[in-house]
Amino acid sequence: MTKTADGKMGDGKTGEAPTMNDVARRAGVSAMTVSRALKEGSHVSKATRERITQAINELGYVLDQSAGSLSSRRTGFVAAIIPSINNSNFSDTARGITDALEGTGLQLLLGYTNYSVEREEELIEAMLRRRPEGIILTGGAHTPRGRRMLEQAGIPVIETWDTPADPIDKVVGFSNGAAMELLVETLAAKGYERFGYIGGTTARDTRGSQRRGGFVRALERLGLPSDRVISFGVPPISMEQGAQAVVSMLERWPDTQVALCVSDLSAFGALMECQRRGMKVPDDIAIAGFGDYEIAACCHPRMTTINVDCYGIGRQAALKLTQTIQGMATEEPERITLTDFRVVEREST
Amino acid sequence: MTKTADGKMGDGKTGEAPTMNDVARRAGVSAMTVSRALKEGSHVSKATRERITQAINELGYVLDQSAGSLSSRRTGFVAAIIPSINNSNFSDTARGITDALEGTGLQLLLGYTNYSVEREEELIEAMLRRRPEGIILTGGAHTPRGRRMLEQAGIPVIETWDTPADPIDKVVGFSNGAAMELLVETLAAKGYERFGYIGGTTARDTRGSQRRGGFVRALERLGLPSDRVISFGVPPISMEQGAQAVVSMLERWPDTQVALCVSDLSAFGALMECQRRGMKVPDDIAIAGFGDYEIAACCHPRMTTINVDCYGIGRQAALKLTQTIQGMATEEPERITLTDFRVVEREST
DNA sequence: CTGTTAGCGCGTTCAC
DNA sequence: GTGAACGCGCTAACAG
Numbered sequence: 001m002t003k004t005a006d007g008k009m010g011d012g013k014t015g016e017a018p019t020m021n022d023v024a025r026r027a028g029v030s031a032m033t034v035s036r037a038l039k040e041g042s043h044v045s046k047a048t049r050e051r052i053t054q055a056i057n058e059l060g061y062v063l064d065q066s067a068g069s070l071s072s073r074r075t076g077f078v079a080a081i082i083p084s085i086n087n088s089n090f091s092d093t094a095r096g097i098t099d100a101l102e103g104t105g106l107q108l109l110l111g112y113t114n115y116s117v118e119r120e121e122e123l124i125e126a127m128l129r130r131r132p133e134g135i136i137l138t139g140g141a142h143t144p145r146g147r148r149m150l151e152q153a154g155i156p157v158i159e160t161w162d163t164p165a166d167p168i169d170k171v172v173g174f175s176n177g178a179a180m181e182l183l184v185e186t187l188a189a190k191g192y193e194r195f196g197y198i199g200g201t202t203a204r205d206t207r208g209s210q211r212r213g214g215f216v217r218a219l220e221r222l223g224l225p226s227d228r229v230i231s232f233g234v235p236p237i238s239m240e241q242g243a244q245a246v247v248s249m250l251e252r253w254p255d256t257q258v259a260l261c262v263s264d265l266s267a268f269g270a271l272m273e274c275q276r277r278g279m280k281v282p283d284d285i286a287i288a289g290f291g292d293y294e295i296a297a298c299c300h301p302r303m304t305t306i307n308v309d310c311y312g313i314g315r316q317a318a319l320k321l322t323q324t325i326q327g328m329a330t331e332e333p334e335r336i337t338l339t340d341f342r343v344v345e346r347e348s349t
Numbered sequence: 350m351t352k353t354a355d356g357k358m359g360d361g362k363t364g365e366a367p368t369m370n371d372v373a374r375r376a377g378v379s380a381m382t383v384s385r386a387l388k389e390g391s392h393v394s395k396a397t398r399e400r401i402t403q404a405i406n407e408l409g410y411v412l413d414q415s416a417g418s419l420s421s422r423r424t425g426f427v428a429a430i431i432p433s434i435n436n437s438n439f440s441d442t443a444r445g446i447t448d449a450l451e452g453t454g455l456q457l458l459l460g461y462t463n464y465s466v467e468r469e470e471e472l473i474e475a476m477l478r479r480r481p482e483g484i485i486l487t488g489g490a491h492t493p494r495g496r497r498m499l500e501q502a503g504i505p506v507i508e509t510w511d512t513p514a515d516p517i518d519k520v521v522g523f524s525n526g527a528a529m530e531l532l533v534e535t536l537a538a539k540g541y542e543r544f545g546y547i548g549g550t551t552a553r554d555t556r557g558s559q560r561r562g563g564f565v566r567a568l569e570r571l572g573l574p575s576d577r578v579i580s581f582g583v584p585p586i587s588m589e590q591g592a593q594a595v596v597s598m599l600e601r602w603p604d605t606q607v608a609l610c611v612s613d614l615s616a617f618g619a620l621m622e623c624q625r626r627g628m629k630v631p632d633d634i635a636i637a638g639f640g641d642y643e644i645a646a647c648c649h650p651r652m653t654t655i656n657v658d659c660y661g662i663g664r665q666a667a668l669k670l671t672q673t674i675q676g677m678a679t680e681e682p683e684r685i686t687l688t689d690f691r692v693v694e695r696e697s698t
Numbered sequence: 699c700t701g702t703t704a705g706c707g708c709g710t711t712c713a714c
Numbered sequence: 715g716t717g718a719a720c721g722c723g724c725t726a727a728c729a730g
Contacts, residue, residue, distance in 0.1 A: 016503070017480075017501075017502070017503050019706095019707060019708085020707065020708065021707080021708095029716075029717090030716070030717050030718080031707085031708075031709095031717095032708095032709080032710095032716070032717060032718080033715085033716060033717075035708070035709060036709095036715090036716085039709095043715060043716095044715070044716085045715060045716090048715085048716085060497065060498065060500075060501030062474065062477045062478055062498060062501075062502070063478050063707095063708085064478065064480060064706095064707055064708070065478035065479055065480075065708090066415045066418060066419060066424065066478075066479055066480060066707085066708090067419050067706070067707035067708040067709090067722095068707075068708050068709065069415060069708085069709095069722090070415060070416050070419055070706090070707080070708070070709090070721095070722045070723065070724090071707080071708045071709040071710070071721075071722050072708080072709050072710075072722085073709095073710095073722070075415065084440075085434040085435075085440045085443060085459070086434075086435070086436075086437045086440035086441070086444075087435075088435045091433075091434045091435035092435070094434060095435075107475055109458060110434070110459050110460075111459075125411065126456055128411045129411055129412050129413065129414035130414055130415055131366075131413060131414075131415060148409065149409070149411060152409030152411075153366070153411070154365070154366050238643060239643055239644065239647040240643070240646070240647055243647065268644075268647070269647050272647055272648055272649040273649075275649045276649050294587060294588050294589070295588065295617075295644070297589070298588040298589055298592065298617070298618050298621055299621055300621040300622075300624045300625050368722095368723060368724085369723065369724065370723080370724095378700080378701090379700070379701050379702080380701095380723085380724075380725090381700075381701065381702080381724095381725075382699085382700060382701075384724065384725060385699090385700085385725095388725095392699060392700095393699070393700085394699060394700090397699085397700085412723095412724085413722095413723055413724070414724090415723085415724090416706095416722070416723035416724040416725090417723075417724050417725065418706090418724085418725095419705095419706045419707065419708085419722090419723080419724070419725090420705075420706050420723080420724045420725040420726075421706085421724080421725055421726075422706070422725095422726095699730105700729100700730085701728105701729085701730080702727100702728085702729080702730100703726105703727090703728085703729100704725105704726090704727090704728105705724105705725095705726090706723105706724090706725090706726100707722105708721105708722090709720105709721095709722090710719105710720085710721090710722095711718105711719090711720085711721105712717105712718090712719090712720105713716105713717085713718080713719100714715105714716080714717080714718100
């Protein structure tokens, strides 16, 4: 059944995709009935539904959702923007979002910024052009234009992984600074006094800066020196950079007792480098990370770190989003949700 | 300037998003002119363009691309489906795609399957509903229905990370089996004779099965025993599972000389577990991985592995896609592109 | 350089 | 349970 003398038409692969009208014609019904048959919980007689299903299979028809959403004014997806997909903390958050969206008829559209707010701005615009029903962001730092677009988009906006002073809309996160303070306090209570910090150079990674801020604050409060800070590399700092940074730290302050790292990844690099140099961890130097990645529980010695509820952040963000979208429940969800974090003490400290 | 007695209209946040017509009216032009002003390389006088830009800013207008693509019949995005976002091999591929798409006006829509073909099928359908201009898949194993949808979609399809016997359309990949064979041969040449293999239980991870197949084939060819295979856990097998698997292997075949793992992640888990038990790597047991993840170059001892051109796979897949879409060049791109892999020998063997 | 007309493929709304 | 008219917001094609 080739259409006409279209030249390119053959048997399948090429040619225009069939439309709902093609299906309707083949099934001997109107397009409207096909539309109904494709939608859950609409009333179509069993016989016609079968004819339609058959026509759909024969034609290989796939619904054109973009056309549909233009008409229904519902695009059926939410956007999420994370710094990096190759980071299990953030991909856990993405997983939390996906899981919480299951069964809501909403799909996740994921974008990643490589830790660049400029790239974030581009992504925000690209996403908004496709009219998501809500948007989930990582962190509270955006370009002015990005922020303006979000405010004017008329959709729920959730900032995560942070507690912004002036949130755009809703928030699901925790204070990175407070978490690092807790880690310092915990280790100080064990008797450590000479702390070092390993993190990235720039303020580009806002969460990294906040962690460093917490490090300094806690030490100052405890009356301990807080100047042993190695800033090294563009975020996200890699394992290898953690290795290099710990070397710098030991050259500069050889009597450092414990090195806190902006993430488990750099902490792991530091740990391996120390072993390579014949140092015993934690006897010669203790090391701690941040994020409780899989590697922290598996390396040798196992790594002390901060566990963050990455998955829960995603779940709760998506929940808050769907509640707002569906205007469900008697009242709006809370604007701010604080998520848990805790110190996980292991053998590296 | 509130519209009418709409009740909900106020000043910003609430209310319907402005349309192109709103912008046009405010700028004193027709919608078509606004459309042109928004598109690169169209001729609009400087004065009107400025008025339009101003109106856009005042209204906070963002183009509705889904409406536009319905009309222009170009959605401006390509879909890519990978098994997991939390896996640097695949996220490197995603990065390669993103980079190659830069400047083409095409955006990436990413989905992940958690290594499930059923989930892949759902994703394929969800993606096709939004009418991507091309689609990139990981691997050559799909459900029959998934395959049919892809064949009938009328868009270029690229299968990656594999060399399927019967490709749907185009391919950018390598033979996982051949890569593992090469690793076995390289290590056999160094004198190893008693090889073990650590991988997942099921055939769900097709690349994992292919690697195991290569392991067995190479050993049989060399006349060495090929039965020391530990199958453990659902893919993707984690670091922790690698640790458990190596314990099983050593219990069952204590004289194993070298353990090859389905990926660097499980290899790393095995490595750490051996150290925890006081075994020296590679003296007591050698370990090798697959994928050349960051961790392989950073752990101690550094890990022997297979380096795969993950980023290049993404880049070339996207290139092939854009070439096909734009019908550019005098001829179609090659159907099959084989990418490089190589053994990286380090201290763990 | 700019405007007009028509229609992309579907869902809403109403009628039957 | 089914169909017809209409319009979602935008752009192609043509006219001026």
